[in-house]
Amino acid sequence: MSSRNRNRYRLPSIAACFFLSTAPVLAEPLATTGIGVASCEKLAKDMNPAEGFNNIANTMVFFWVQGYMSAANIALLEGDSQYVDLSLMGEKKLLPLIHEFCKKNPGKKPISVIDQLIEDADKVEAKWKSGTIPWAADDD
Numbered sequence: 001m002s003s004r005n006r007n008r009y010r011l012p013s014i015a016a017c018f019f020l021s022t023a024p025v026l027a028e029p030l031a032t033t034g035i036g037v038a039s040c041e042k043l044a045k046d047m048n049p050a051e052g053f054n055n056i057a058n059t060m061v062f063f064w065v066q067g068y069m070s071a072a073n074i075a076l077l078e079g080d081s082q083y084v085d086l087s088l089m090g091e092k093k094l095l096p097l098i099h100e101f102c103k104k105n106p107g108k109k110p111i112s113v114i115d116q117l118i119e120d121a122d123k124v125e126a127k128w129k130s131g132t133i134p135w136a137a138d139d140d
Contacts, residue, residue, distance in 0.1 A: 040106050040109060062091050
């Protein structure tokens with residue numbers, strides 16, 4: 001490889017090394033706490049439901065909610081053979097709900113409104129054998 005070609009790749013290589021070495025440090029707070037327990041004060045400023053998934057805060061919150069509600073569904077299925085239909089929980093419903101909650105309650109966390117949503121949601125009956133998922137089964 002000629003000296004000219006090596007120099008062309010030097011700056012992008014240095015930038016990539018820098019990014020890769022700092023990425024874990026930058027990601028650590030969300031990896032250890034999760035966006036669902038982030039401050040509503042910060043989320044209310046960062047979210048903009050009208051931007052949909054073009055806004056990174058919207059995207060992170062939405063996908064966190066989907067994962068959280070999926071886990072809640074496992075607990076609901078194991079407990080009562082019921083679940084919340086997540087197909088009814090799209091971004092057009094969830095993002096404005098969380099954003100408004102956070103604007104009105106800056107001292108709270110978005111997990112509060114999602115827990116209430118799960119509690120209040122109509123449940124779908126399912127045919128479910130308790131113990132299907134061993135780690136979620138009740139060990140009475």
